[in-house]
Amino acid sequence: xxxxxxxxxxAASHLYHNxxxxxxxNRRVFGKCNNPHGHGHNYTLEVTVAGEPDPVTGxxxxxxxxxxxxxxxxxxxxxxxFLNYEVPELAGQIPTCENIARVIWQLLDPKIKxxxxxxxxxxxxxxxxxxxxxxxxxxAQPS
Amino acid sequence: MSSGARDGGMKIELGRRxxxxxxxxxxxxxxxxxxNFRLYGKCNNPYGHGHNYVLEVLVSGAVDPATGxxxxxxxxxxxxxxxxxxPFDHKSLNEDVDSFRGTVPxxxxxxxxxxxxxxxxxxxxxERVRIQETSNNSFEYAGDNPEGFEG
Numbered sequence: 001x002x003x004x005x006x007x008x009x010x011a012a013s014h015l016y017h018n019x020x021x022x023x024x025x026n027r028r029v030f031g032k033c034n035n036p037h038g039h040g041h042n043y044t045l046e047v048t049v050a051g052e053p054d055p056v057t058g059x060x061x062x063x064x065x066x067x068x069x070x071x072x073x074x075x076x077x078x079x080x081x082f083l084n085y086e087v088p089e090l091a092g093q094i095p096t097c098e099n100i101a102r103v104i105w106q107l108l109d110p111k112i113k114x115x116x117x118x119x120x121x122x123x124x125x126x127x128x129x130x131x132x133x134x135x136x137x138x139x140a141q142p143s
Numbered sequence: 144m145s146s147g148a149r150d151g152g153m154k155i156e157l158g159r160r161x162x163x164x165x166x167x168x169x170x171x172x173x174x175x176x177x178x179n180f181r182l183y184g185k186c187n188n189p190y191g192h193g194h195n196y197v198l199e200v201l202v203s204g205a206v207d208p209a210t211g212x213x214x215x216x217x218x219x220x221x222x223x224x225x226x227x228x229x230p231f232d233h234k235s236l237n238e239d240v241d242s243f244r245g246t247v248p249x250x251x252x253x254x255x256x257x258x259x260x261x262x263x264x265x266x267x268x269x270e271r272v273r274i275q276e277t278s279n280n281s282f283e284y285a286g287d288n289p290e291g292f293e294g
Contacts, residue, residue, distance in 0.1 A: 018210065095211065101155065102206070132155050
């Protein structure tokens with residue numbers, strides 16, 4: 001099996017706010033991420049696809065196809081958007097790195113027909129990232 | 144808040160990078176001077192040397208629908224700060240960290256020690272640690288967790 005990774009970057013704004021929390025609780029839990037008008041990041045997304053290289057093309061999947069999927073599913077949806085208000089898939093969720101990575105996994109997984117989506121890694125900053133993997137058939141669950 | 148989809152079908156991990164600078168000397172007192180030098184080369188120079196270590200900590204767990212988080216970063220940062228950065232940053236690993244009195248502070252052993260110290264983090268499951276000693280070498284440790292090295 002070979003893993004192929006493609007990286008893209010997008011810029012977006014967000015804020016963390018749970019309407020079920022009091023203003024004080026929001027501030028305590030989310031800190032400056034709760035600032036009312038939001039703030040932004042340059043997100044870096046790494047998408048890894050696993051598969052066997054095709055004997056004819058030598059490719060796990062055609063990078064052009066992957067690029068087009070990422071453009072359609074991620075860039076057009078999220079780039080230069082306010083994630084809380086403009087991305088319906090995130091409606092009702094706090095747009096943390098974890099939740100955005102999960103949404104990106106859910107968007108990409110059904111679209112990747114050659115090879116299999118192996119990992120979605122989303123960097124919110126160089127020092128903070130979330131990874132999504134497929135749960136193993138053996139039912140590996142985070143505790 | 145709605146939880147979105149449950150995490151069924153996928154596993155989510157949160158990764159956070161920390162930095163600390165420390166010195167070490169690779170030297171095994173059970174070996175002769177020559178053996179130490181042959182084995183460790185310039186890492187055996189008597190007064191030690193330093194690195195800017197980059198520590199990557201990966202934790203997993205259910206994403207709390209109320210916060211959207213596996214673990215609150217402030218809590219993770221506080222824990223890592225107390226357990227690792229405070230005792231290790233700007234220290235000599237050989238001289239200032241008790242765990243390395245009897246163990247050579249290679250980055251392999253540093254991974255094991257840091258994993259041991261971070262394992263009790265109460266808010267999420269520690270999956271693995273990865274330490275970059277320089278931009279050209281890095282080490283990972285996942286304890287005895289078979290899923291720690293996700294593949």
